[in-house]
Amino acid sequence: MAYTSIGGTTAGSRSEGVELLKASRFLFDRYRQLGQVTRPTVVLPALIAQTHTLKEVAATAHPSIRQALFRLGSRYAEYVGWLVQESGDERGALWWTRQAVDLAAAGGDHHLAAYGLVRRALVTLYRGDPEQTVGLARQAQAEAVPQRVLGLAAQREAQGHAIGGDHAACMRSLDRARSLLARSASDSDEPVIGTSNLTDPVAMITGWCLYDLGRPAEAAPILDRELANISPQALRTRVRxxxxxxxxxxxxxxxDHACHLIRGLLGDAVTVNSATIAIDLRHLTRVLGRHSRNAEVRALSPDLATALRLVTP
Known part of the structure; x- marks a missing residue:
């Protein structure tokens, strides 16, 4: 049997399956790096092709390598789903998340189903739906899954409580997330679930939540501190x-300070072209619009309007 990958046509022996797995694992990290510095549509075709290749090869691969191929294919599919959401296609994002869960199950990994709920909760978060966001995140925490998945689910629950205005529940969820993520560890070579670009994700999400809770003056210095720790190469994360x-x-x-900060980000926002980042850009436009007599706002407005038009799907 032969299969076609990005590199060409190869026979499906065990050794070749191992080589495909190694090459695809290496490529996955490169694709994640590329996804940080360019628009989703640049990366998606190659990611989708590689996902299909892994799925097709795994279906007839040697039993000793089959599950590993399916599991890696699931991580590709999950990443595709995230980038599809970044491009503004929620339905497509949810479809790819379901594919990721199915591929993971075929590979003997039933934990990704819980993380799939966390990903679905990200979609409802950006829709501004606190009830569904909290519900999906809690459903994920009801599963017997690794500490990292539980921690990410608790973090998403906190974000749901924040947009619902429940400060106490938000802080409790963040405390739980910190405890769970501190206890999570992996010596596996499989890709890290969730972001790998934040040194202290709970601290960053605390700043994120405080804004949604109507406490922007508390949020700002936390976001200042955590942004200083993000690598310059993680452009999408820095812009977000x-x-x-x-x-x-x-x-x-x-x-004035807000105008100064956003002016330095507009070019990068256009480069990464994120539908989810555009949501906050629209909110910022509305806030600054209340200060239309401010000289900095007047100077910024044309460039902000252009950037928003370019990044909106």
Whole structure:
């Protein structure tokens, strides 16, 4: 039997399956790096092709390598789902998340189903639906899954409570997330589930949540501190939280500083072209619009409007 991969046509022996697994694992990290510095549509075709290759080869692969191929294929599919959401296609994102769960199950990994709920909760979070976000995150925490998945689910639950205005429940969920993520460890060579670009994800999400809870003056310095720890190469991550930081300062009344911060991000926002980042850009536009007499706002407005038009699907 032969299969076609990005590198060409190869016979499906065990040794070749092992080589495909090694090459695809190496490529996965490169694709994640590329996804940080360019728009989703640049990366998606290759990612989708590689996902299909892993799935097809795994179906007839030697039993000793089959499950590992399916599991890696599931991580490709999960990443595709995230980038599809970044491109503004929620339905497509949910479809790819289901594919990821199915591929993981075929590979003997039933934990990704719980993380699939966390991913679905990200979609409802950006829809502004606290009830579904909290419900999906709690459903994920009801599963017997690794500490990292539980921690990410608790973190998502906190974000759901934040958009619902429940400060106490949000802080309890963040405390639980910190405890769970501190206890999580993996010596596996499989890709890390969730972001790998935040040194302290719970601290960053605390700043994120405080803004949603109507406490922007508390959120801003936390976002300042955590943004300083993000690698310059993690451009998409820097823009995501940088826009949220500018939004926090604007909502706290520091309009000139907010304008200064966002001006330095507009070019990068267009480069990564994220539908989810565009949501915060729209919020920022509305906040700054209340200060239309401010000289910094007047100077920024044309560039902000252009950037928003370019990143909106």
């Amino acid at each position: 939280y940088g826009v949220r930081r500018a939004l926090a300062y604007a909502a706290a009344g520091e309009i």
